[in-house]
Amino acid sequence: MSTKEKIKKILVEELNLEDITPEEIMDDAPLFGDGLGLDSLDAVELVVLVQKHFGVEIKDMDEGRPALQSVDSLAAFIEAKSRL
Amino acid sequence: MKAAGIRGVGLVGSFGCGTGALENSLRKGPKPPEDLVFFVSGRERRIPVHAVDTSPLDNFVSKREIRRIDHFSRMALLGAFLALEDSGLTDASRDSLGLIIATGYGAIRTTFAFLDSVLVDGDSFASPTLFSNSVHNAAAAHVAIQLKITGPSLTVSQFEMSVSSALLTALRWLDQGRVERVLFGGVDEVCSVIGYCHERFFGDSGGRIQPFAANRHTAVAGEGAAFFLLDRQEESRYGLITEVRQGRITKAVPFPEKGSYIINADGHPGCFSLYRQLFRPEAEVAAFANHYGSFPSGQSFDLAIAALALRNGIFPSISGQEEMPKGWRYPGVVGKKGITCLKCDGEGYLGAIGLKGG
Known part of the structure; x- marks a missing residue:
């Protein structure tokens, strides 16, 4: 399973997005606001989930804000951190 | 305190959803419990429980809106x-509507899921969503937000006395004019920890609650939510709650001697022995826990059955009535003395709720 596929699965299962399937999530769709409709509590949850499932820590807002824009950006962040 | 009228009743239990489902269960006999699967030291265990399906909640709110709401709060919300729908007061102001929830265990499934996550993965991986739902008053918060209730909100937990304790406060709020109406409900849930405790402490229940069994444990854990819309109207199709009492159990029956009683005998022989002490041999007594299960706020379901009996003027015709102690008999027509819902706990306390026709 690719990083993007794993992220989508986590989004649906761990954030209980019962009205959408992982396959329906677009790679470049915004995670927050008009896109997937996540909110600030989801952001906190996502920080925990990324560390738990990928072993990658999002240390602060400076890292988190660009990383949590979309599945694309989050996958790129995780893959970049994993290479370090 | 002045009496409170019951304007609406909302139920979700193992019997299904709504007052009709409960009446159907009473008429046809209780649904068999289902197996709860859990693991002890890696070994699979199974125990019968009365579990609830909250999928009818989809009729009221979208999946997206309830995605962060756990099973406990979903039962409460449903x-x-x-109850609000049944009252016909869906358009009434929510500014003067109070909300009181009674629960013995709170969101125990979520509470232990949160604790497990901390123990297994460490506190840095603790889920903020699990934590927010693990507090006892989370259900009241979800209900208030979804129903746009802006009156006072309270969650009361006094284990098996939770329902009578919370109801005392509801009547007080109405009496003081603090609110015009109160949405009052009892809710508890079952989980693997409850399953483990039942197996560990009580052993095999036989899978069927026998409320009047005096010498053996037959409690089957259950879950559900029973809600009521209460107001100060003196006429109400479901009758009036005229009195609520709590205290130590004495040998005196706590309410009029010739009334009918619904006791929350739910398969624990120790508690049942207390009920036997309280009643005269010719008492009119009914018990219905075999239709919804054993849990601390189960008395709220007895309150619902009393309300339905007052609406109909007669106790429900039931299928499969259990054998009762000698001299006790099942009530028929609801008399002028009304109905008392009585709960005795294992610590020697009672909670009694008196109702009369309105």
Whole structure:
């Protein structure tokens, strides 16, 4: 399973997005606001989930804000951190 | 305190959703419990439980809106929606509507899931969503937000006395004019920890609650939510709650001697022995826990059955009535003395709720 596929699965299962399937999530769709409709509590949850499932820590807002824009950006962040 | 009228009833239990489902269960006999699967030291265990399906909540609110709401709060939310709908007061102001929830265990499934996550993965991986739902008053918060209730909100937990304790406060709020109406409900849930405790402490229940069994444990754990819309109207199709009492159990029956009683005998022989001490041999007594299960706020379901009996003027015709102690008999027509819902706990306390026709 690719990083993007794993992220989508986590989004649906761990954030209980019962009205959408992982396959329906677009790679470049915004995670927050008009896109997937996540909110600030989801952001906190996502920080925990990324560390738990990928072993990658999002240390602060400076890292988190660009990383949590979309599945694309989050996958790129995780893959970049994993290479370090 | 002045009496409170019951304007609406909302139920969700193992019997299904709504007052009709409960009446159907009473008429046809209780649904068999289902197996709860859990693991002890890696070994699979199974125990019968009366479990609830909250999928009818989809009729009231979208999946997206309830995605962060756990099973405990979903039961509460469904019960609350149903009670409000049943009252016909869906358009009434929510500014002067109070909300009181009674629960013995709170969101125990979520509480232990949160604790497990901390123990297994460490506190840095603790889920903020699990934590927010693990507090006892989370259900009241979800109900207030979804139903846009802006009156006072309270969650009361006094284990098996939770329902009578919370109801005392509801009547007080109405009496003081603090609110015009109160949405009042009892809710508890079952989980693997409850399953483990039942197996560990009580052993095999036989899978069927026998409320009047005096010498053996037959409690089957259950869950559900029973909600009521209460107001100060003196006429109400479901009758009036005229009195609520709590205290130590004495040998005196706590309410009029010739009334009918619904006791919350739920398969614990120790508690049942207390009920036997309280009643005269010719008492009119009914018990219905075999239809919804054993849990601390189960008395709220007895309150619902009393309300239905007052609406109909007669106790429900039931299928499969259990054998009762000698001299006790099942009530028929609801008399002028009304109905008392009585709960005795294992610590020697009772909670009694008196109702009369309105």
